[in-house]
Amino acid sequence: MDAYPDEKLLALFRQSESRNYAFNLMVRKYQQRVYWHVKRLVIDHDDTNDIVQEIFIKAWGGLDQFRADSGLFTWLYRIATNESLSFLRKKQRRIFLPWQDVEPSLAASLQADPYFKGDDIQKKLQLAILTLPDKQRVVFNMRYFDELKYEEMSKILETSEGALKASYHHAVKKIEKYLETY
Amino acid sequence: MSETMQKPRDHIREELENDAPLLSAIERKPAFETPEDYFEYLPQQIQQRVLETNPQRLWGPLWVSRSFKLALGFSFALMFILSSLLWFTRTEVAPIWSLNEDELFDQFFALVSEYHTADFYDLVLDDEAYLQIDSDTELDDYLFEYADYYMIDPFETEDPIEHEL
Numbered sequence: 001m002d003a004y005p006d007e008k009l010l011a012l013f014r015q016s017e018s019r020n021y022a023f024n025l026m027v028r029k030y031q032q033r034v035y036w037h038v039k040r041l042v043i044d045h046d047d048t049n050d051i052v053q054e055i056f057i058k059a060w061g062g063l064d065q066f067r068a069d070s071g072l073f074t075w076l077y078r079i080a081t082n083e084s085l086s087f088l089r090k091k092q093r094r095i096f097l098p099w100q101d102v103e104p105s106l107a108a109s110l111q112a113d114p115y116f117k118g119d120d121i122q123k124k125l126q127l128a129i130l131t132l133p134d135k136q137r138v139v140f141n142m143r144y145f146d147e148l149k150y151e152e153m154s155k156i157l158e159t160s161e162g163a164l165k166a167s168y169h170h171a172v173k174k175i176e177k178y179l180e181t182y
Numbered sequence: 183m184s185e186t187m188q189k190p191r192d193h194i195r196e197e198l199e200n201d202a203p204l205l206s207a208i209e210r211k212p213a214f215e216t217p218e219d220y221f222e223y224l225p226q227q228i229q230q231r232v233l234e235t236n237p238q239r240l241w242g243p244l245w246v247s248r249s250f251k252l253a254l255g256f257s258f259a260l261m262f263i264l265s266s267l268l269w270f271t272r273t274e275v276a277p278i279w280s281l282n283e284d285e286l287f288d289q290f291f292a293l294v295s296e297y298h299t300a301d302f303y304d305l306v307l308d309d310e311a312y313l314q315i316d317s318d319t320e321l322d323d324y325l326f327e328y329a330d331y332y333m334i335d336p337f338e339t340e341d342p343i344e345h346e347l
């Protein structure tokens with residue numbers, strides 16, 4: 001897969017005869033990173049699966065206009081983040097209780113998730129992460145799990161590096177406090 | 183397949199050691215997994231969904247290209263303008279069965295008048311008479327005078343000029 005850099009994938013995609021092939025290669029190249037990014041935000045596998053498919057369908061629709069200014073990976077991550085946050089907002093509206101956060105629902109999903117294979121401390125960490133506000137959770141996941149540089153995160157989230165560092169710092173403090181408490 | 187996670191790098195742990203010792207003590211390892219062969223089949227599922235959602239996009243770059251859309255739009259605009267011009271400058275020709283007797287005569291006369299007028303001149307006006315006629319009224323009078331000759335079936339009578347002579 002490394003033999004196909006983004007530029008080559010995009011060039012192949014723009015030729016009608018290799019369009020499907022290039023798209024398939026792109027999905028195979030990025031599906032895991034996109035999946036885990038979404039999974040950490042929405043927890044449930046079926047929801048994640050739906051969102052990931054939607055992300056790549058949107059990518060298919062937008063690839064013709066994609067100008068590669070930001071890089072394919074950055075662009076896909078941005079779509080993935082937006083789709084995941086949009087899903088969480090819709091989920092919160094479905095709860096019909098404006099004062100109730102979506103966090104208990106996600107925590108319940110985590111407790112019942114058949115695909116969680118971590119130990120107790122890892123589950124505790126995941127529960128701690130779920131207490132964070134959505135955007136702070138995105139920043140923490142990107143830094144802690146995906147190990148993205150602030151510069152990359154800044155391009156994906158279109159936020160200044162300073163704001164992202166502050167956000168990550170607050171997230172770490174809240175998680176640490178949770179771990180101390182529970 | 184289990185969650186992929188890159189090999190922990192020192193700077194991530196170093197960042198956490200001072201500010202969050204409990205968090206930094208947690209081993210960073212994959213905590214989730216997927217159904218078996220999930221990533222093997224996901225691309226096919228996505229391709230299928232793309233086909234269902236956007237079948238026309240499989241036509242390729244020609245169909246979706248901006249220049250193609252512009253050309254298509256220009257063609258439609260040109261066709262519209264030409265159609266409008268034809269519509270507003272059209273001449274309505276009534277079907278022959280819908281005309282009354284006067285209209286039928288007018289149309290017939292409009293079509294053949296030039297030919298018949300020439301014939302009239304050739305047949306009726308000799309050079310001397312033509313030179314003496316100064317006005318349309320005089321021409322009408324002259325033609326009426328000889329009208330009898332022309333109302334007679336030309337196949338059954340002799341030439342009117344000769345008859346006069």
